[in-house]
Amino acid sequence: MAVSDWAPKSIPFNAPAIEGDEMAYLEAAVRDGHISAKGPFTAKVVELLRQQIGGAEVLLTTSCTAALELAAMLLDIEPGDTVIVPSFTFVTTAMAFVREGAQLLFADIEPDTLGLDPNHVRELLDDSVRAVVPVHYAGVGCDLTGIRSELAGRSGRRGIDLIEDNAHGLFGRYQGNPLGSFGRMSTLSFHETKNFSCGEGGALVLNRSSDVERAHVLYDKGTNRRAFEGGRVDEYSWIDRGSSFGLADLLAAYLLAQLEAQEAVLSKRRAISGCYRELLEPHTERLGLRLPAVPADRVQAYHMFYVLLPDRASRDRALRKLNADGIMATTHYVPLHSSLMGSKVAARMTECPVTTEMSGRLLRLPFFNGLDLATVAAIVDRLVAAVEASP
Numbered sequence: 318m319a320v321s322d323w324a325p326k327s328i329p330f331n332a333p334a335i336e337g338d339e340m341a342y343l344e345a346a347v348r349d350g351h352i353s354a355k356g357p358f359t360a361k362v363v364e365l366l367r368q369q370i371g372g373a374e375v376l377l378t379t380s381c382t383a384a385l386e387l388a389a390m391l392l393d394i395e396p397g398d399t400v401i402v403p404s405f406t407f408v409t410t411a412m413a414f415v416r417e418g419a420q421l422l423f424a425d426i427e428p429d430t431l432g433l434d435p436n437h438v439r440e441l442l443d444d445s446v447r448a449v450v451p452v453h454y455a456g457v458g459c460d461l462t463g464i465r466s467e468l469a470g471r472s473g474r475r476g477i478d479l480i481e482d483n484a485h486g487l488f489g490r491y492q493g494n495p496l497g498s499f500g501r502m503s504t505l506s507f508h509e510t511k512n513f514s515c516g517e518g519g520a521l522v523l524n525r526s527s528d529v530e531r532a533h534v535l536y537d538k539g540t541n542r543r544a545f546e547g548g549r550v551d552e553y554s555w556i557d558r559g560s561s562f563g564l565a566d567l568l569a570a571y572l573l574a575q576l577e578a579q580e581a582v583l584s585k586r587r588a589i590s591g592c593y594r595e596l597l598e599p600h601t602e603r604l605g606l607r608l609p610a611v612p613a614d615r616v617q618a619y620h621m622f623y624v625l626l627p628d629r630a631s632r633d634r635a636l637r638k639l640n641a642d643g644i645m646a647t648t649h650y651v652p653l654h655s656s657l658m659g660s661k662v663a664a665r666m667t668e669c670p671v672t673t674e675m676s677g678r679l680l681r682l683p684f685f686n687g688l689d690l691a692t693v694a695a696i697v698d699r700l701v702a703a704v705e706a707s708p
């Protein structure tokens with residue numbers, strides 16, 4: 318579609334889509350009469366996720382934030398403990414650990430994948446570190462080999478755990494293995510903006526069987542209800558800390574239908590991503606654009622499509638022009654290390670220059686299952702025109 322064919326209409330950044338049996342499953346959940354947590358649809362989602370990711374157990378939670386909070390509780394953070402998180406991430410990757418009393422060490426990202434930089438992790442590692450929390454940005458695995466080799470042989474005061482915030486990376490792979498299967502635990506998001514959604518939802522994947530029993534206690538309001546249900550105690554009572562983390566089975570029903578459409582969803586997103594890439598590629602050199610890098614040993618999860626512009630000024634200009642055309646492109650994370658709260662909860666100041674630079678240059682383009690390729694072409698035309706136009 319040429320620019321001249323463009324008929325102005327608003328193109329959202331994201332739009333939720335029904336992909337299969339969502340409505341039928343919702344109705345079935347209500348009819349079956351179990352709509353709270355841990356119902357039959359939850360069991361099916363857990364089975365599906367365990368088949369795909371592996372892990373000793375999967376707990377469906379009310380959000381990825383809740384899953385991160387549950388992960389942080391399982392670490393038994395003590396005063397003086399620190400957690401290494403990328404500065405370039407969503408707030409709750411960091412906040413979940415702060416709520417448990419940890420201080421943070423903000424690490425920089427690599428310029429190619431925008432994932433946690435193992436070299437900066439090495440510089441930050443000291444005896445205070447209790448956990449490292451990488452994010453697989455845009456669904457492209459970060460350098461897990463590099464990060465794991467930095468952690469190898471280092472134990473800190475009480476062990477250093479890897480916890481993957483895999484909110485973007487469901488069904489992505491790193492060197493043949495599923496994202497989310499590398500850490501002691503990993504988290505997923507089923508928020509409206511993610512690839513597979515039930516409005517609000519998440520999951521904690523436990524890759525260590527020794528975590529399963531206690532995780533269920535914290536998950537179930539600090540009670541040993543699971544032991545009771547398994548006939549191992551006569552009545553259940555309050556035995557630990559915890560909260561109400563469980564996802565309603567009503568939402569698990571919706572989510573199951575989304576996950577069962579895995580192939581259809583991923584192929585639509587792969588096509589959109591491929592189309593953006595193919596149409597933008599011829600302009601990259603001339604306009605100084607950079608497209609997302611996907612190293613050869615990784616399978617991406619197609620969570621988003623972003624473009625890096627030459628600098629913040631050109632990014633802001635392109636963003637304003639696209640938005641004025643009704644194309645709801647958007648920026649992404651404001652670096653946490655320089656945020657008001659980030660500076661209060663950092664164990665010490667750290668420098669994350671790549672984060673600051675990429676945050677200023679990054680533009681996310683509309684990306685959702687129902688985005689048709691003609692519209693992708695129109696968005697690319699508009700973006701190219703916006704970057705070409707002089708300030």
Ligand SMILES: *Cc1c(COP(=O)(O)O)cnc(C)c1O
Pocket residue numbers: 379380381382383406407409410452482484485505506507508517518519
């Ligand atoms: C979306 C997201 C979260 C939070 O997910 P919720 O389900 O909305 O709590 C956490 N981390 C990352 C990297 C995310 O993209």
